[in-house]
Amino acid sequence: MNPNTRIGVLTIIAAYMLAMMPLPDWAQAFRPDWVTLVLIYWTMALPDNIGVTVAWFAGLMLDVTHGALLGQHALGLVLVIYVIHAQHQRLRVASLLQQALVILFLLLIKQALVLWVSGIMGHAPDSWLYFMPSVTSAIFWPWVYIILRDLRRKFAYKTHF
Amino acid sequence: MQTLFLQGPSVTLRAIILIIASIGLMTLDHRWGQMENVRNTLSYVLYPLQYTIDLPIRMYHWTDETISTHQTLLDENRKLEDLNLQNKVRLQKLDILERENFRLRELLHATPKTGEEILIAEIINVDVDPYRQLIVINKGSNDNVYISQPIIDAHGVMGQTVHVNTSSSTAMLITDASHAMPVQIDRTGLRAVAFGTGKIDQLDLRHIPHNADIREGDTLITSGLGGRFPANYPVAVVTHIERSPDEAFVTVRAEPLALLDRSREVLLVWHNQPQIIPKTNDEP
Numbered sequence: 393m394n395p396n397t398r399i400g401v402l403t404i405i406a407a408y409m410l411a412m413m414p415l416p417d418w419a420q421a422f423r424p425d426w427v428t429l430v431l432i433y434w435t436m437a438l439p440d441n442i443g444v445t446v447a448w449f450a451g452l453m454l455d456v457t458h459g460a461l462l463g464q465h466a467l468g469l470v471l472v473i474y475v476i477h478a479q480h481q482r483l484r485v486a487s488l489l490q491q492a493l494v495i496l497f498l499l500l501i502k503q504a505l506v507l508w509v510s511g512i513m514g515h516a517p518d519s520w521l522y523f524m525p526s527v528t529s530a531i532f533w534p535w536v537y538i539i540l541r542d543l544r545r546k547f548a549y550k551t552h553f
Numbered sequence: 554m555q556t557l558f559l560q561g562p563s564v565t566l567r568a569i570i571l572i573i574a575s576i577g578l579m580t581l582d583h584r585w586g587q588m589e590n591v592r593n594t595l596s597y598v599l600y601p602l603q604y605t606i607d608l609p610i611r612m613y614h615w616t617d618e619t620i621s622t623h624q625t626l627l628d629e630n631r632k633l634e635d636l637n638l639q640n641k642v643r644l645q646k647l648d649i650l651e652r653e654n655f656r657l658r659e660l661l662h663a664t665p666k667t668g669e670e671i672l673i674a675e676i677i678n679v680d681v682d683p684y685r686q687l688i689v690i691n692k693g694s695n696d697n698v699y700i701s702q703p704i705i706d707a708h709g710v711m712g713q714t715v716h717v718n719t720s721s722s723t724a725m726l727i728t729d730a731s732h733a734m735p736v737q738i739d740r741t742g743l744r745a746v747a748f749g750t751g752k753i754d755q756l757d758l759r760h761i762p763h764n765a766d767i768r769e770g771d772t773l774i775t776s777g778l779g780g781r782f783p784a785n786y787p788v789a790v791v792t793h794i795e796r797s798p799d800e801a802f803v804t805v806r807a808e809p810l811a812l813l814d815r816s817r818e819v820l821l822v823w824h825n826q827p828q829i830i831p832k833t834n835d836e837p
Contacts, residue, residue: 408602412602414678414679448571462592463578470571470572513731515730
C-alpha cells in the first residue's frame with residue numbers, strides 16, 4: 393500500500409475511534425468533529441486522492457456510528473469537503489488561525505444541515521450547545537493540522553506541502 | 554499522482570450527484586427503511602472499532618474480578634446464594650399461579666397467553682449521539698434479534714432495537730425524544746402513552762384528562778397494546794403531576810425504573826412465542 397494511503401487510512405480510523413470513545417456526560421457536547429477535521433486535512437494535503445467521493449463514504453460511516461438517517465452526515469460532509477477541495481490552494485497558504493475560522497464557518501453549516509434533517513424527523517435538540525462541536529473543532533484544528541503534517545512528513549515520501 | 558487533465562466527471566458534478574444521492578438515501582431510509590443492508594455492510598467495518606473501544610472497559614471489569622480478594626468473592630457468593638434462595642421460593646408460588654392461570658384460561662376457552670424467551674446481551678460502551686438516547690449491544694441477527702425488539706433490564710423496560718446488524722444492534726431507549734410507548738397505570742388500569750423527552754430520567758404522559766385517577770408514586774406498566782412490548786412489565790414511576798386549569802390536559806412526568814445509564818447487561822425479549830404448556834406433576 394502506498395505510504396500516503398496507509399497513514400491516511402490509519403488517521404481516519406483513529407478519528408472514528410475518537411468519535412465513538414466514551415466521554416463523561418458533560419464532555420460529550422464538546423467533542424470535536426474528529427472525522428471531518430482529519431478529512432479536511434487530507435483533502436488539503438492530497439486533493440488528487442481525497443475528495444468528495446471519499447467524504448461521502450466517510451459520512452455514511454458517521455451516520456452508522458450516530459444511528460442517524462443514512463445520508464444525513466454524508467450530505468454535510470460532501471459540502472464541506474467540496475469547498476475545501478475547491479479552495480485548497482488558498483487554504484494551504486493561509487495562517488492556521490484563518491484556516492480555523494474557515495473550518496468553524498463550514499462546520500456550522502454542516503451542523504445546521506444535520507440539525508435541519510433531525511428537525512424534519514422530529515427530534516431536533518433544543519440547546520445552543522448543539523453547535524459547540526464546531527467551535528471546539530476550530531480550536532483543535534491547529535493541533536490536528538500540525539500532528540497530521542508531522543506524521544505525513546515522517547511516514548510518507550511525497551512532501552510538497 | 555498529479556494528473557494534468559482531470560479524469561472522470563468534474564468535482565462539482567460529482568459533488569452534486571453525491572448530494573442528490575444523500576437526499577435520496579435519506580428518503581429511502583426514512584420512508585421505506587430499505588437501507589438496513591447498507592447499514593449492515595458498513596457496520597462490518599465499524600464493529601471491530603467499537604469492539605476495540607470497549608476493550609479497555611472490558612479489561613477493567615475482568616481485572617477487577619480477577620484480583621478481588623478471596624474474602625470479597627466469598628461474601629458476594631454468599632449474598633447471591635441467599636438471593637437465589639429467596640427468588641426460588643417466590644418462583645415456586647409463581648409457577649403454581651401460572652399453572653392455575655393456564656387451567657382457568659382453558660376452562661374459559663380463552664386464547665392461551667403467549668410465552669416469552671430472553672437472551673442476555675452486553676452493552677458496548679461507545680458514544681452514539683449526545684442528543685439521542687441510543688445504545689449499542691453485542692447481539693445481532695446472528696442471534697435472531699429483530700428490529701423493534703423489546704429490551705429490558707432487571708428493573709424495567711429499557712427500549713427497543715432500531716437497527717440490527719450481523720453481530721451488533723443499535724437500540725433506542727424509552728427516553729429518546731422520538732420514542733413513545735403504550736403504558737397502563739398498575740393501580741387503576743388507566744391507559745396512556747409515555748413519550749420520551751430526550752432526558753435520561755424523564756418520561757411524559759400526554760393527553761391525560763383532568764378527572765383521571767392518577768397519583769404521584771403510581772407505577773406504569775406496559776399495556777401490550779401495539780404488540781411491540783409484552784404486557785405487564787414495569788416501565789416507570791409517576792414523579793410529578795400538575796393540574797393547571799388553563800391546560801387542556803394534566804402534566805404528568807414519570808421516571809423510568811430501568812437503570813438506563815448504568816446497566817451493563819440487558820435482556821432481549823422474544824414474545825409471541827407459542828406457549829410452553831406448564832408441566833403439572835401433581836395431576837392424579
